[in-house]
Amino acid sequence: MRLWLIRLSFLALLITGVVLFHRSRQSRPLPVIAAAQAKILLAGNGAEVETLDPQLANGVPEHQVATSMFEGLVAPAPEDPDKDAPGAAASWEHKDFTVWTFHLQPQGKWSDGVPVTAHDFVFAFQRILSPELAADYGQMLYPIVNAEAFNNGTLKDFGQVGVKALDDLTLQITLGGPTPFLPGLLKHYSWFAMPKHVIEKFGGATSRNNTWAKPENIVGNGPFKMKRWRFTQVLEVERNPYYWDAGTVKLNEIHFFPIVSDATEERAFQDGQLHLTYLVPLSRISYYRQTKDPMYRGAAQLGTYFYRVNVTKPPFNNKLVRRALGLAIDRESIINNVTRAGQQAATGLTPADCSPDYHPPQVAKFDPVEARRLLAEAGYPDGKGFPTFNILINTLEMHRTIAEAIQEMWKTNLNIPVKIINEDWQVYLDTQRKLAYSVCRAAWIGDYVDPMTFLSTLRSTDGNNSTGWKNQRYDELLNQSALEIDVRKRFDILSEAENLMLEEMPVIPIYWYVHTYLVRPELKNLGHSVLEHRCYKALDF
Secondary structure: OHHHHHHHHHHHHHHHHHHHHHHHHHHOOOHHHHHHHOOEEEEEOOOOOOOOOOOOOOOHHHHHHHHHHOOOOEEEOOOOOOOEEEOOEEEEEEEOOOEEEEEEOOOOEOOOOOEOOHHHHHHHHHHHHOOOOOOOOHHHHOOEOOHHHHHOOOOOOHHHOOEEEEEOOEEEEEEOOOOOOHHHHOOOHHHOOOOHHHHOOOOOOOOOOOOOOOOOOOOOOOOEEEEEEEOOOEEEEEEOOOOOOHHHOOOOEEEEEOOOOHHHHHHHHHOOOOOEOOOOOHHHHHHHHHHOOOOEEEEEEEEEEEEEEOOOOOOOOOHHHHHHHHHOOOHHHHHHHHHOOOOEEOOOOOOOOOOOOOOOOOOOOOOHHHHHHHHHHOOOHHHOOOOOEEEEEEOOHHHHHHHHHHHHHHHHHHOOOEEEEEEOHHHHHHHHHOOOOOEEEEEEEOOOOOOHHHHHHHOOOOOOOOOOOOOHHHHHHHHHHHHOOOHHHHHHHHHHHHHHHHHHOOEEEEEEEEEEEEEOOOOEOOOOOOOOOOOHHHOEO
16 A cells, blocks of 8 residues: 555656656747847858868868858958958959959957958968968969969969068059959958967968967957867857957857758757758758748859769779760759759859859760760770779768769669768868879859859869869960950850860769758848858847
Protein backbone atom coordinates (compact mmCIF):
# COMPACT_ATOMS: atom_id res chain seq x y z
CA MET A 1 0.00 0.00 0.00
CA ARG A 2 2.72 2.48 0.98
CA LEU A 3 4.81 1.51 -2.08
CA TRP A 4 1.79 2.14 -4.29
CA LEU A 5 1.27 5.58 -2.65
CA ILE A 6 4.95 6.42 -3.08
CA ARG A 7 4.75 5.47 -6.75
CA LEU A 8 1.55 7.50 -7.16
CA SER A 9 3.12 10.50 -5.48
CA PHE A 10 6.23 10.19 -7.63
CA LEU A 11 4.07 9.95 -10.77
CA ALA A 12 2.14 13.07 -9.72
CA LEU A 13 5.38 14.96 -9.17
CA LEU A 14 6.72 13.78 -12.52
CA ILE A 15 3.57 14.89 -14.35
CA THR A 16 3.62 18.24 -12.55
CA GLY A 17 7.27 18.71 -13.49
CA VAL A 18 6.61 17.94 -17.15
CA VAL A 19 3.67 20.36 -17.23
CA LEU A 20 5.69 23.12 -15.55
CA PHE A 21 8.62 22.49 -17.91
CA HIS A 22 6.29 22.59 -20.91
CA ARG A 23 4.74 25.84 -19.66
CA SER A 24 8.16 27.36 -19.02
CA ARG A 25 9.20 26.46 -22.57
CA GLN A 26 6.00 27.96 -23.93
CA SER A 27 6.55 31.17 -21.98
CA ARG A 28 10.20 31.42 -22.97
CA PRO A 29 10.64 33.41 -26.21
CA LEU A 30 12.23 31.74 -29.21
CA PRO A 31 15.95 32.57 -29.66
CA VAL A 32 15.18 34.69 -32.76
CA ILE A 33 12.66 36.77 -30.78
CA ALA A 34 14.97 37.30 -27.81
CA ALA A 35 17.89 38.04 -30.16
CA ALA A 36 15.84 40.53 -32.18
CA GLN A 37 14.86 42.33 -28.98
CA ALA A 38 18.56 42.51 -28.10
CA LYS A 39 19.38 43.67 -31.65
CA ILE A 40 21.45 40.55 -32.37
CA LEU A 41 21.33 39.03 -35.87
CA LEU A 42 21.56 35.22 -36.03
CA ALA A 43 22.78 34.26 -39.51
CA GLY A 44 23.76 31.00 -41.15
CA ASN A 45 27.12 31.27 -42.89
CA GLY A 46 27.49 27.97 -44.74
CA ALA A 47 30.93 26.90 -43.56
CA GLU A 48 33.60 27.79 -41.06
CA VAL A 49 35.76 30.60 -42.40
CA GLU A 50 39.26 29.65 -43.49
CA THR A 51 40.84 32.85 -42.16
CA LEU A 52 39.95 36.25 -40.69
CA ASP A 53 42.71 37.95 -42.70
CA PRO A 54 40.88 39.69 -45.59
CA GLN A 55 43.99 39.51 -47.76
CA LEU A 56 44.19 35.72 -47.46
CA ALA A 57 40.44 35.05 -47.64
CA ASN A 58 38.70 33.42 -50.57
CA GLY A 59 35.01 32.57 -50.37
CA VAL A 60 31.52 33.84 -49.58
CA PRO A 61 31.63 32.77 -45.88
CA GLU A 62 34.82 34.80 -45.45
CA HIS A 63 33.33 37.69 -47.43
CA GLN A 64 30.32 37.98 -45.12
CA VAL A 65 32.42 38.06 -41.96
CA ALA A 66 35.17 40.32 -43.35
CA THR A 67 32.73 42.99 -44.54
CA SER A 68 31.20 43.24 -41.09
CA MET A 69 34.57 44.04 -39.50
CA PHE A 70 36.28 45.92 -42.33
CA GLU A 71 35.23 48.59 -44.80
CA GLY A 72 36.77 49.66 -48.09
CA LEU A 73 37.11 53.10 -49.58
CA VAL A 74 33.64 52.57 -51.08
CA ALA A 75 30.83 50.79 -49.21
CA PRO A 76 27.50 49.15 -50.16
CA ALA A 77 24.69 51.71 -50.17
CA PRO A 78 21.99 51.21 -47.50
CA GLU A 79 19.12 51.39 -50.01
CA ASP A 80 20.80 49.08 -52.53
CA PRO A 81 23.94 47.11 -51.55
CA ASP A 82 25.09 46.93 -55.17
CA LYS A 83 25.25 50.72 -55.42
CA ASP A 84 28.23 52.72 -54.21
CA ALA A 85 28.29 54.83 -51.05
CA PRO A 86 30.99 56.54 -48.96
CA GLY A 87 32.99 54.12 -46.87
CA ALA A 88 36.47 54.72 -45.52
CA ALA A 89 36.55 57.50 -48.14
CA ALA A 90 34.15 60.40 -47.66
CA SER A 91 34.42 61.39 -51.32
CA TRP A 92 36.42 60.81 -54.49
CA GLU A 93 37.00 62.16 -57.97
CA HIS A 94 38.78 60.97 -61.08
CA LYS A 95 40.51 62.19 -64.21
CA ASP A 96 39.45 60.22 -67.30
CA PHE A 97 38.60 57.24 -65.06
CA THR A 98 42.36 56.66 -64.80
CA VAL A 99 43.69 58.82 -61.96
CA TRP A 100 41.46 58.52 -58.89
CA THR A 101 41.77 60.60 -55.72
CA PHE A 102 40.08 59.51 -52.49
CA HIS A 103 39.51 61.72 -49.47
CA LEU A 104 39.33 59.64 -46.30
CA GLN A 105 36.87 60.09 -43.46
CA PRO A 106 38.52 62.56 -41.01
CA GLN A 107 37.14 60.60 -38.05
CA GLY A 108 37.99 57.16 -39.47
CA LYS A 109 39.58 54.88 -36.84
CA TRP A 110 40.53 51.28 -36.31
CA SER A 111 38.58 49.39 -33.66
CA ASP A 112 41.43 50.02 -31.19
CA GLY A 113 41.05 53.79 -31.63
CA VAL A 114 44.10 54.34 -33.88
CA PRO A 115 43.32 56.64 -36.87
CA VAL A 116 42.89 55.08 -40.32
CA THR A 117 45.15 56.85 -42.81
CA ALA A 118 45.98 56.72 -46.51
CA HIS A 119 49.26 55.06 -45.51
CA ASP A 120 47.28 52.05 -44.26
CA PHE A 121 45.90 51.60 -47.77
CA VAL A 122 49.34 51.90 -49.37
CA PHE A 123 50.64 49.34 -46.87
CA ALA A 124 47.72 47.02 -47.62
CA PHE A 125 48.18 47.24 -51.40
CA GLN A 126 51.89 46.51 -51.09
CA ARG A 127 51.20 43.58 -48.77
CA ILE A 128 48.59 41.84 -50.95
CA LEU A 129 50.70 42.34 -54.08
CA SER A 130 53.90 41.05 -52.47
CA PRO A 131 54.93 37.76 -54.10
CA GLU A 132 55.96 36.49 -50.65
CA LEU A 133 52.36 36.64 -49.36
CA ALA A 134 51.09 34.73 -52.43
CA ALA A 135 47.56 36.05 -51.95
CA ASP A 136 44.89 34.49 -54.18
CA TYR A 137 43.33 37.90 -54.78
CA GLY A 138 46.42 39.91 -55.71
CA GLN A 139 45.13 40.02 -59.29
CA MET A 140 42.20 42.18 -58.17
CA LEU A 141 44.61 45.12 -57.99
CA TYR A 142 46.05 44.58 -61.48
CA PRO A 143 44.25 47.62 -62.93
CA ILE A 144 46.77 49.72 -60.95
CA VAL A 145 49.86 50.78 -62.90
CA ASN A 146 52.66 48.22 -62.43
CA ALA A 147 50.65 46.15 -59.92
CA GLU A 148 50.99 42.95 -61.95
CA ALA A 149 54.72 43.41 -62.46
CA PHE A 150 55.24 43.87 -58.71
CA ASN A 151 53.00 40.90 -57.92
CA ASN A 152 54.88 38.52 -60.22
CA GLY A 153 58.25 39.74 -58.96
CA THR A 154 59.59 41.37 -62.12
CA LEU A 155 59.35 44.81 -60.48
CA LYS A 156 61.00 45.14 -57.06
CA ASP A 157 60.34 48.82 -56.30
CA PHE A 158 56.81 49.32 -54.96
CA GLY A 159 57.32 53.06 -55.36
CA GLN A 160 56.69 52.54 -59.08
CA VAL A 161 53.25 51.05 -58.47
CA GLY A 162 50.46 53.56 -59.09
CA VAL A 163 49.37 54.22 -55.53
CA LYS A 164 50.51 56.93 -53.13
CA ALA A 165 49.42 58.75 -49.99
CA LEU A 166 49.36 62.45 -50.82
CA ASP A 167 48.82 63.09 -47.11
CA ASP A 168 47.27 61.25 -44.16
CA LEU A 169 43.76 61.59 -45.54
CA THR A 170 44.31 61.62 -49.32
CA LEU A 171 44.99 58.53 -51.40
CA GLN A 172 45.75 58.60 -55.13
CA ILE A 173 45.40 55.53 -57.34
CA THR A 174 46.67 55.59 -60.94
CA LEU A 175 45.37 52.90 -63.28
CA GLY A 176 46.80 51.51 -66.49
CA GLY A 177 43.69 52.50 -68.42
CA PRO A 178 40.17 53.87 -67.96
CA THR A 179 38.26 51.83 -65.38
CA PRO A 180 34.80 53.30 -64.78
CA PHE A 181 33.81 50.41 -62.51
CA LEU A 182 36.66 51.00 -60.02
CA PRO A 183 34.31 52.08 -57.17
CA GLY A 184 32.59 48.71 -57.45
CA LEU A 185 35.92 46.88 -57.21
CA LEU A 186 36.82 48.79 -54.05
CA LYS A 187 33.98 47.15 -52.10
CA HIS A 188 35.83 43.84 -52.35
CA TYR A 189 37.92 42.88 -49.31
CA SER A 190 41.11 42.58 -51.37
CA TRP A 191 41.15 46.40 -51.57
CA PHE A 192 40.62 47.03 -47.85
CA ALA A 193 43.08 48.92 -45.68
CA MET A 194 45.10 46.82 -43.25
CA PRO A 195 46.16 47.90 -39.72
CA LYS A 196 49.90 48.26 -40.24
CA HIS A 197 50.55 48.91 -36.54
CA VAL A 198 48.91 45.59 -35.57
CA ILE A 199 50.27 43.44 -38.39
CA GLU A 200 53.85 44.56 -37.77
CA LYS A 201 53.42 43.94 -34.03
CA PHE A 202 52.62 40.26 -34.50
CA GLY A 203 55.05 39.33 -37.27
CA GLY A 204 56.28 40.19 -40.75
CA ALA A 205 53.84 41.92 -43.09
CA THR A 206 54.08 39.16 -45.69
CA SER A 207 54.32 36.19 -43.34
CA ARG A 208 51.42 33.75 -43.50
CA ASN A 209 52.27 32.76 -39.93
CA ASN A 210 51.51 36.25 -38.63
CA THR A 211 49.01 36.02 -35.76
CA TRP A 212 47.50 39.49 -36.15
CA ALA A 213 44.20 38.02 -37.44
CA LYS A 214 43.67 35.78 -34.41
CA PRO A 215 40.41 36.68 -32.61
CA GLU A 216 42.28 38.13 -29.65
CA ASN A 217 44.47 40.37 -31.85
CA ILE A 218 42.44 41.46 -34.86
CA VAL A 219 41.26 45.02 -35.37
CA GLY A 220 39.19 46.38 -38.25
CA ASN A 221 37.66 49.63 -39.44
CA GLY A 222 34.12 48.38 -40.09
CA PRO A 223 30.83 48.77 -38.24
CA PHE A 224 31.52 45.70 -36.07
CA LYS A 225 34.52 44.23 -34.27
CA MET A 226 35.46 40.75 -33.12
CA LYS A 227 33.81 39.61 -29.90
CA ARG A 228 34.27 35.84 -29.76
CA TRP A 229 34.97 32.91 -32.07
CA ARG A 230 34.03 29.42 -30.95
CA PHE A 231 35.45 27.40 -33.82
CA THR A 232 32.84 25.32 -35.75
CA GLN A 233 30.11 26.71 -33.46
CA VAL A 234 29.67 30.47 -33.83
CA LEU A 235 31.62 33.60 -34.71
CA GLU A 236 30.34 36.71 -32.91
CA VAL A 237 31.00 40.34 -33.77
CA GLU A 238 29.79 43.35 -31.80
CA ARG A 239 29.22 47.04 -32.50
CA ASN A 240 32.47 48.99 -33.08
CA PRO A 241 32.30 52.29 -31.16
CA TYR A 242 35.21 53.74 -33.17
CA TYR A 243 33.53 53.24 -36.54
CA TRP A 244 33.25 56.61 -38.33
CA ASP A 245 29.49 56.17 -38.86
CA ALA A 246 28.74 54.35 -35.58
CA GLY A 247 25.63 56.45 -34.98
CA THR A 248 23.81 54.80 -37.90
CA VAL A 249 24.60 51.19 -36.90
CA LYS A 250 21.37 49.56 -35.71
CA LEU A 251 22.47 46.10 -34.57
CA ASN A 252 24.43 45.40 -31.41
CA GLU A 253 25.86 42.07 -32.55
CA ILE A 254 25.92 39.56 -35.42
CA HIS A 255 26.37 35.83 -34.78
CA PHE A 256 27.59 33.84 -37.81
CA PHE A 257 26.81 30.10 -37.61
CA PRO A 258 28.91 27.74 -39.81
CA ILE A 259 26.18 25.19 -40.52
CA VAL A 260 27.46 23.03 -43.37
CA SER A 261 24.26 20.97 -43.68
CA ASP A 262 21.57 22.89 -45.55
CA ALA A 263 18.89 20.59 -44.10
CA THR A 264 20.13 21.25 -40.56
CA GLU A 265 20.24 24.97 -41.27
CA GLU A 266 16.65 24.95 -42.54
CA ARG A 267 15.48 23.10 -39.44
CA ALA A 268 17.28 25.64 -37.26
CA PHE A 269 15.50 28.44 -39.11
CA GLN A 270 12.08 26.82 -38.80
CA ASP A 271 12.71 26.13 -35.10
CA GLY A 272 13.39 29.82 -34.47
CA GLN A 273 17.19 29.55 -34.16
CA LEU A 274 18.14 31.76 -37.14
CA HIS A 275 16.92 34.99 -38.70
CA LEU A 276 18.72 34.34 -41.98
CA THR A 277 19.95 31.21 -43.78
CA TYR A 278 22.88 30.79 -46.10
CA LEU A 279 20.76 28.86 -48.63
CA VAL A 280 17.75 26.57 -49.04
CA PRO A 281 18.02 22.77 -49.48
CA LEU A 282 17.45 21.72 -53.09
CA SER A 283 14.71 19.31 -52.01
CA ARG A 284 12.74 22.16 -50.42
CA ILE A 285 12.94 24.85 -53.11
CA SER A 286 9.89 23.62 -55.04
CA TYR A 287 7.82 23.62 -51.84
CA TYR A 288 8.74 27.19 -50.94
CA ARG A 289 8.14 28.41 -54.48
CA GLN A 290 4.76 26.67 -54.78
CA THR A 291 3.49 27.82 -51.38
CA LYS A 292 4.80 31.36 -51.98
CA ASP A 293 6.22 31.41 -48.47
CA PRO A 294 6.99 35.09 -47.68
CA MET A 295 10.18 34.07 -45.88
CA TYR A 296 11.60 32.48 -49.04
CA ARG A 297 13.81 34.58 -51.29
CA GLY A 298 15.03 33.52 -54.70
CA ALA A 299 16.64 36.10 -56.93
CA ALA A 300 19.21 36.28 -59.71
CA GLN A 301 22.81 36.40 -58.61
CA LEU A 302 25.87 37.34 -60.63
CA GLY A 303 27.44 33.93 -60.28
CA THR A 304 28.26 30.74 -62.15
CA TYR A 305 28.25 27.17 -60.89
CA PHE A 306 30.90 25.18 -62.76
CA TYR A 307 33.35 22.30 -62.56
CA ARG A 308 37.08 22.86 -62.56
CA VAL A 309 39.26 20.37 -64.44
CA ASN A 310 42.88 19.72 -63.50
CA VAL A 311 44.55 20.09 -66.91
CA THR A 312 47.92 18.93 -65.56
CA LYS A 313 46.62 15.42 -64.86
CA PRO A 314 46.11 12.78 -67.59
CA PRO A 315 43.75 12.17 -69.26
CA PHE A 316 42.37 15.64 -68.44
CA ASN A 317 45.40 17.29 -70.03
CA ASN A 318 43.70 16.47 -73.34
CA LYS A 319 41.24 19.20 -74.31
CA LEU A 320 39.18 16.66 -76.29
CA VAL A 321 38.44 14.85 -73.02
CA ARG A 322 37.51 18.10 -71.27
CA ARG A 323 35.20 19.13 -74.11
CA ALA A 324 33.60 15.70 -74.12
CA LEU A 325 32.86 16.01 -70.40
CA GLY A 326 31.25 19.40 -71.00
CA LEU A 327 29.08 18.24 -73.89
CA ALA A 328 27.84 15.20 -71.97
CA ILE A 329 26.11 17.30 -69.27
CA ASP A 330 22.40 18.01 -69.71
CA ARG A 331 22.19 21.40 -68.00
CA GLU A 332 18.48 21.85 -68.63
CA SER A 333 17.80 18.59 -66.82
CA ILE A 334 19.86 19.76 -63.84
CA ILE A 335 18.08 23.11 -63.46
CA ASN A 336 14.62 21.61 -64.10
CA ASN A 337 14.93 18.44 -62.02
CA VAL A 338 17.66 19.10 -59.46
CA THR A 339 18.19 22.76 -58.58
CA ARG A 340 14.64 23.93 -59.50
CA ALA A 341 15.05 27.55 -58.43
CA GLY A 342 14.85 29.27 -61.81
CA GLN A 343 18.55 29.07 -62.70
CA GLN A 344 19.68 29.42 -66.32
CA ALA A 345 21.76 26.82 -68.12
CA ALA A 346 25.23 28.33 -68.51
CA THR A 347 26.46 28.58 -72.10
CA GLY A 348 29.66 30.28 -70.95
CA LEU A 349 31.52 31.25 -67.80
CA THR A 350 30.23 34.84 -67.80
CA PRO A 351 26.55 35.14 -66.77
CA ALA A 352 24.13 36.52 -69.33
CA ASP A 353 23.20 39.50 -67.14
CA CYS A 354 26.77 40.56 -66.36
CA SER A 355 26.29 43.50 -68.74
CA PRO A 356 23.55 44.37 -71.26
CA ASP A 357 26.30 44.99 -73.82
CA TYR A 358 28.19 41.74 -73.29
CA HIS A 359 26.83 38.52 -74.75
CA PRO A 360 28.43 35.32 -73.41
CA PRO A 361 29.46 32.66 -75.94
CA GLN A 362 27.02 29.85 -76.74
CA VAL A 363 29.62 27.13 -76.33
CA ALA A 364 28.63 25.04 -73.33
CA LYS A 365 25.73 22.86 -74.46
CA PHE A 366 24.37 19.31 -74.37
CA ASP A 367 25.46 17.17 -77.33
CA PRO A 368 26.12 13.55 -76.25
CA VAL A 369 26.78 12.37 -79.82
CA GLU A 370 29.58 14.90 -80.30
CA ALA A 371 30.81 14.15 -76.78
CA ARG A 372 31.22 10.44 -77.61
CA ARG A 373 32.97 11.31 -80.87
CA LEU A 374 35.48 13.57 -79.08
CA LEU A 375 36.13 10.94 -76.41
CA ALA A 376 36.78 8.32 -79.10
CA GLU A 377 39.12 10.74 -80.89
CA ALA A 378 40.95 11.20 -77.58
CA GLY A 379 41.55 7.41 -77.50
CA TYR A 380 38.64 6.21 -75.37
CA PRO A 381 35.94 4.81 -77.70
CA ASP A 382 32.78 4.15 -75.71
CA GLY A 383 34.78 4.99 -72.57
CA LYS A 384 37.06 1.96 -72.91
CA GLY A 385 40.28 2.37 -70.96
CA PHE A 386 39.19 5.59 -69.30
CA PRO A 387 40.53 5.62 -65.72
CA THR A 388 38.21 5.90 -62.72
CA PHE A 389 38.33 9.43 -61.31
CA ASN A 390 36.72 11.48 -58.55
CA ILE A 391 34.49 14.54 -58.52
CA LEU A 392 35.64 16.57 -55.53
CA ILE A 393 32.96 18.53 -53.66
CA ASN A 394 32.94 20.49 -50.43
CA THR A 395 30.61 19.10 -47.78
CA LEU A 396 27.07 20.23 -48.63
CA GLU A 397 24.03 18.20 -49.66
CA MET A 398 23.28 20.28 -52.75
CA HIS A 399 26.76 19.73 -54.19
CA ARG A 400 26.43 15.97 -53.72
CA THR A 401 23.01 15.92 -55.38
CA ILE A 402 24.31 17.83 -58.41
CA ALA A 403 27.44 15.68 -58.56
CA GLU A 404 25.34 12.50 -58.52
CA ALA A 405 23.31 13.80 -61.46
CA ILE A 406 26.48 14.59 -63.43
CA GLN A 407 28.02 11.27 -62.41
CA GLU A 408 25.04 9.49 -63.94
CA MET A 409 25.19 11.61 -67.13
CA TRP A 410 28.87 10.82 -67.65
CA LYS A 411 28.19 7.14 -67.05
CA THR A 412 25.18 7.07 -69.42
CA ASN A 413 26.53 9.31 -72.18
CA LEU A 414 30.26 8.46 -72.08
CA ASN A 415 30.42 5.13 -70.23
CA ILE A 416 33.18 6.37 -67.94
CA PRO A 417 33.63 5.47 -64.23
CA VAL A 418 33.17 8.33 -61.77
CA LYS A 419 33.19 8.53 -57.97
CA ILE A 420 32.36 11.41 -55.62
CA ILE A 421 34.42 12.50 -52.63
CA ASN A 422 33.73 15.36 -50.24
CA GLU A 423 35.99 17.46 -48.04
CA ASP A 424 35.34 20.19 -45.49
CA TRP A 425 35.62 23.75 -46.77
CA GLN A 426 39.19 24.55 -45.65
CA VAL A 427 40.58 21.20 -46.83
CA TYR A 428 38.67 21.44 -50.12
CA LEU A 429 40.18 24.88 -50.84
CA ASP A 430 43.67 23.60 -50.08
CA THR A 431 43.19 20.56 -52.33
CA GLN A 432 42.29 22.83 -55.24
CA ARG A 433 45.28 25.11 -54.69
CA LYS A 434 47.62 22.11 -54.69
CA LEU A 435 45.98 20.68 -57.85
CA ALA A 436 45.45 17.43 -55.94
CA TYR A 437 42.17 16.62 -57.70
CA SER A 438 40.85 15.51 -61.09
CA VAL A 439 37.51 17.35 -61.37
CA CYS A 440 35.96 19.50 -58.65
CA ARG A 441 32.82 21.56 -58.18
CA ALA A 442 33.34 25.29 -58.00
CA ALA A 443 31.49 28.55 -58.22
CA TRP A 444 32.30 32.17 -58.74
CA ILE A 445 30.23 35.09 -57.50
CA GLY A 446 31.20 38.29 -59.28
CA ASP A 447 33.27 40.75 -57.30
CA TYR A 448 31.99 43.60 -59.48
CA VAL A 449 29.64 43.97 -62.43
CA ASP A 450 31.86 43.33 -65.43
CA PRO A 451 32.88 40.22 -67.46
CA MET A 452 36.45 40.66 -66.28
CA THR A 453 35.52 39.53 -62.76
CA PHE A 454 34.93 36.04 -64.22
CA LEU A 455 37.46 35.90 -67.03
CA SER A 456 40.40 37.13 -64.96
CA THR A 457 40.16 33.99 -62.78
CA LEU A 458 41.61 31.95 -65.67
CA ARG A 459 44.61 34.21 -66.21
CA SER A 460 47.86 32.22 -66.02
CA THR A 461 49.10 34.08 -62.94
CA ASP A 462 45.79 34.43 -61.15
CA GLY A 463 45.67 33.08 -57.59
CA ASN A 464 42.16 31.75 -58.19
CA ASN A 465 43.11 29.77 -61.29
CA SER A 466 43.20 26.36 -59.67
CA THR A 467 43.14 24.40 -62.94
CA GLY A 468 46.77 24.50 -64.10
CA TRP A 469 45.56 25.95 -67.43
CA LYS A 470 47.77 28.60 -69.02
CA ASN A 471 47.33 30.32 -72.35
CA GLN A 472 49.51 33.21 -73.47
CA ARG A 473 47.02 34.47 -76.05
CA TYR A 474 44.26 34.51 -73.43
CA ASP A 475 46.42 36.59 -71.09
CA GLU A 476 47.30 38.98 -73.91
CA LEU A 477 43.62 39.52 -74.73
CA LEU A 478 42.78 40.32 -71.09
CA ASN A 479 45.65 42.81 -70.96
CA GLN A 480 44.56 44.33 -74.26
CA SER A 481 41.01 44.80 -73.01
CA ALA A 482 42.27 46.79 -70.01
CA LEU A 483 43.72 49.42 -72.36
CA GLU A 484 40.70 49.69 -74.68
CA ILE A 485 38.63 52.86 -74.13
CA ASP A 486 35.76 51.95 -76.48
CA VAL A 487 33.29 49.80 -74.53
CA ARG A 488 32.06 47.84 -77.55
CA LYS A 489 35.59 47.03 -78.71
CA ARG A 490 36.58 46.07 -75.18
CA PHE A 491 33.71 43.59 -74.91
CA ASP A 492 34.60 42.13 -78.31
CA ILE A 493 38.13 41.46 -77.02
CA LEU A 494 36.77 39.83 -73.87
CA SER A 495 34.38 37.71 -75.92
CA GLU A 496 37.27 36.47 -78.05
CA ALA A 497 39.13 35.54 -74.87
CA GLU A 498 36.15 33.68 -73.41
CA ASN A 499 35.59 31.72 -76.63
CA LEU A 500 39.26 30.76 -76.69
CA MET A 501 39.08 29.55 -73.09
CA LEU A 502 35.87 27.57 -73.63
CA GLU A 503 37.36 25.90 -76.70
CA GLU A 504 39.93 24.35 -74.33
CA MET A 505 37.45 24.04 -71.43
CA PRO A 506 39.58 24.12 -68.26
CA VAL A 507 36.25 24.86 -66.55
CA ILE A 508 32.86 23.38 -67.40
CA PRO A 509 30.01 25.88 -66.87
CA ILE A 510 26.85 24.29 -65.42
CA TYR A 511 24.35 27.05 -64.58
CA TRP A 512 24.04 30.72 -63.74
CA TYR A 513 23.02 31.33 -60.18
CA VAL A 514 19.82 32.13 -58.39
CA HIS A 515 20.46 32.73 -54.69
CA THR A 516 17.85 31.04 -52.52
CA TYR A 517 17.65 31.73 -48.80
CA LEU A 518 15.18 32.20 -45.94
CA VAL A 519 14.81 35.42 -43.97
CA ARG A 520 12.47 36.26 -41.10
CA PRO A 521 10.09 39.18 -41.69
CA GLU A 522 11.32 41.16 -38.68
CA LEU A 523 14.77 41.60 -40.25
CA LYS A 524 14.67 44.87 -42.18
CA ASN A 525 16.84 46.56 -44.82
CA LEU A 526 18.67 43.41 -45.95
CA GLY A 527 18.25 44.25 -49.62
CA HIS A 528 19.09 41.84 -52.43
CA SER A 529 22.53 41.98 -53.97
CA VAL A 530 23.59 40.14 -57.12
CA LEU A 531 27.15 40.36 -55.72
CA GLU A 532 26.36 39.12 -52.17
CA HIS A 533 27.00 42.56 -50.66
CA ARG A 534 25.35 43.48 -47.37
CA CYS A 535 25.14 46.90 -45.80
CA TYR A 536 25.41 45.66 -42.22
CA LYS A 537 25.01 49.06 -40.62
CA ALA A 538 21.56 49.43 -42.21
CA LEU A 539 20.18 46.11 -40.89
CA ASP A 540 17.56 46.42 -38.17
CA PHE A 541 14.67 44.61 -36.50
